[in-house]
Amino acid sequence: MLEALQSVDGAALRRWARVCVDGLASRREEINRLNVFPVPDSDTGTNLLFTMRAAADEARGAVEEASVGEVAAALARGAVAGARGNSGVILSQVLRGIAEIAGAGPLDAESVRGALNEAAVLAAEAISIPVEGTIVTVLRHAAAAADACPRGTDLGGVVSVAAAAAAEALGKTPSQLAALGKAGVVDAGGLGLVVILDALVGVVTGVIPERSDLTVVAVAAPAPEAVEAPTGPPVECDHDAGGQDYEVMYLLGDSDDHRVGALRSRLDELGGSVIIVGDGGGSWSVHVHCADPGAAVEAGLAAGRPRQIRISCFALDAARERPPVPARSAGRAILAVVAGDGAAELFAAEGAAVLRCDEPVTPHQLLAAIRRLGYGEVLVLPNGALPAQELVTVGVAARDENHSVLLLPTSSVVQGLAALAVHDPERVAVDDAFAMSEAAATTRWGSLRVAEERALTLIGTCERGDGLGLLGREVVVIAPDAAEAGRRLLDNVLGVGGELVTLLLGAQVPDGLADLLTDHVAKHHPGVEVLIYPGGQDGDLLQLGVE
Incomplete structure (x- = not known):
């Protein structure tokens, strides 16, 4: 020794x-x-x-x-x-x-x-x-x-x-x-x-x-639980990245402690896992997880001279690290991103695999769910859970010579249901995706909520407790209560036509509200059919789709 x-x-x-x-x-x-x-x-x-x-x-x-x-x-x-x-x-x-x-x-x-x-x-x-x-x-x-x-x-x-x-x-x-x-x-x-x-x-x-x-x-x-498809049960997702899907690192020179402090504050606004360290000789290493890597680099430009800039996407990195892809599996799977017990049951009953994300879903989680399906062809119904930029990232990472992945433009759960209704596994995948996308695009969608606080909207100021009617993501109705907001929202959306209204009821929907709205449609919009399903989603009292 x-x-x-x-x-x-x-x-x-x-x-x-x-x-x-x-x-x-x-x-x-x-x-x-x-x-x-x-x-x-x-x-x-x-x-x-x-x-x-x-x-x-x-x-x-x-x-x-x-x-x-x-x-x-x-x-x-x-x-x-x-x-x-x-x-x-x-x-x-x-x-x-x-x-x-x-x-x-x-x-x-x-x-x-x-x-x-x-x-x-x-x-x-x-x-x-x-x-x-x-x-x-x-x-x-x-x-x-x-x-x-x-x-x-x-x-x-x-x-x-x-x-x-x-x-x-x-x-x-x-x-x-x-x-x-x-x-x-x-x-x-x-x-x-x-x-x-x-x-x-x-x-x-x-x-x-x-x-x-x-x-x-x-x-x-432990190995992640599999997502059973196409008729498997809903799978709870693990929320890990909080939407911070990029890692940005660079060295910073020509700066000082004051500007580095300001940089830290700015990066705290942009994301998480912010770490800034110096070498004691006038150079700093900067690290952040964020959703907007460009903004993180711009913050560095304001603080000094960034160099050796490295930007990594967690989903793409995971794709590069995965083992060789298996051979293409026969058949086609539908994967729907869904919140709420009732909505999940609706999609599963129609043969879709369900990714349960009642909290915000990340690209990493969606990518993992697609891979675990094990099918050569996967059509994804994101249902508004992720922005377009992140969906593109997931699509790039998920595709290879043995796997075809198509992400459909469904911006809401009701659009996802409309798309799923015309799904035909006997069609070629791209034709099936086109038909489903067209069904989603022709479905006007909205939601009914109760304002949680005083806020300024495009049509004016709402007060806490007001009923809010939304078309897409924009407020188009402000009313003293949810019932009145629901009636006016239906009048608004049916004013330009429609034959079928689908109501997806949320977890906090008041008793009797669905019947009230159904009676309103029957009285003021004769000939329009109303279908009501339990959704169980939080936040929205109900979501609606009009075809």
């Missing part, structure tokens, strides 16, 4: 960087499998490895006799410049923490305590909205444990205690973060940090800790 080091010089710090790269490379796929937060894109291990490799490459360029401070500064500089993903950015701050404390002399037990504390502070300051149960939590516990070591503890003792505390904290992350607990995994970035701290223990003591007996290295995310 090698004699334990009492301090770390520049050469030992370079050696630690290489051991970190080797350790992350060997555990990359394991760490990737744990990746469920903030986005389940299975790349945390890859991001940590890429970042650490960039740091090690930068340190390799330092002169052979460089001091520990010079090597630490090179590691921090390389990590900030090459950081990938949330975890990579946080890792850069671990290395910067060492650089901030390291001087011309070697790192000993006391300075390592200070470096870990500084790293924990920098990491916490980098994140706009800290979340417990992540790599930052694990780092904080490691730093606290090192600081609590009795004065006089040697370097090997300090780094061993820190690594052990990190492993212990990692095991608690599923109870701290709901997404981890639900998936039955520990935090992926936290596991990466344990690997890095264990590498430091190995360099100092000559022995890398063996942690194979801990569940933190044996946990794998």
Whole structure:
């Protein structure tokens, strides 16, 4: 066994960087499998490895006799410049923490305590909205444990205690973060940090800790439940990205602390997972998850000089990482995105697979549901759940030589029902999609709601409790109550013709309202048929379609 080091010089710090790269490379796929937060894109291990490799490459360029401070500064500089993903950015701050404390002399037990504390502070300051149960939590516990070591503890003792505390904290992350607990995994970035701290223990003591007996290295995310099609039951979706479907990263120069602060505020408005870190030398690494990547880059232009801009789409990245596609399955499936128990039953009864998303659905969830169907031809009824730009992204990611995916322009559930009514599996897919799209386009749709607060609409100001009638997404009726708004909405939409009105009743529809509206149609619009179905959707008292 090698004699334990009492301090770390520049050469030992370079050696630690290489051991970190080797350790992350060997555990990359394991760490990737744990990746469920903030986005389940299975790349945390890859991001940590890429970042650490960039740091090690930068340190390799330092002169052979460089001091520990010079090597630490090179590691921090390389990590900030090459950081990938949330975890990579946080890792850069671990290395910067060492650089901030390291001087011309070697790192000993006391300075390592200070470096870990500084790293924990920098990491916490980098994140706009800290979340417990992540790599930052694990780092904080490691730093606290090192600081609590009795004065006089040697370097090997300090780094061993820190690594052990990190492993212990990692095991608690599923109870701290709901997404981890639900998936039955520990935090992926936290596991990466344990690997890095264990590498430091190995360099100092000559022995890398063996942690194979801990569940933190044996946990794998469970396989997602299948969406049965075409007549399978509704499937609850897992809401993970909150509409933040792009990851934007860039380096920022020619800026200052004031403008970087303003940039952070702007990015907080645009999205989440905002992390901005500096290398201590006038360069910052910027990271955000958002729906509008162009706006995130424009914010950087206002703050300084962005460079090395990287924009990733989670859905497309997932498509690139998936295994080779299976052979085309026979038949055609319909996938409908639906909210409400009654509406889901209607679509399932007509042979459609249902993606239940009573909360906002993300492109990642829709893409996963399409893939799990296992059919060579899939027609998707998005029913207004996603904007056109995101649907295009999903379509690009879902198609390949063995899978034809067509996303139909259904902007509401009632349009989806109209489209499904003319579905013919015996037709060629594109002809079937055309007929269904035409049926959806000729269905005028609207909804009836109650105003939750005073607001300005295109036709005037509504007060809390007013009944609101909408055609498409625009308010066309404001009335003192829902019944009056419903009558006027029907008069409005039937004023230009129509033979059939479909009413999809929401979960909060008042008793008797459907009968009242049916009587109104019979009295004032003779010859028009009314069909009523329970929808169960929240928000709208009812949704209507007119054909």
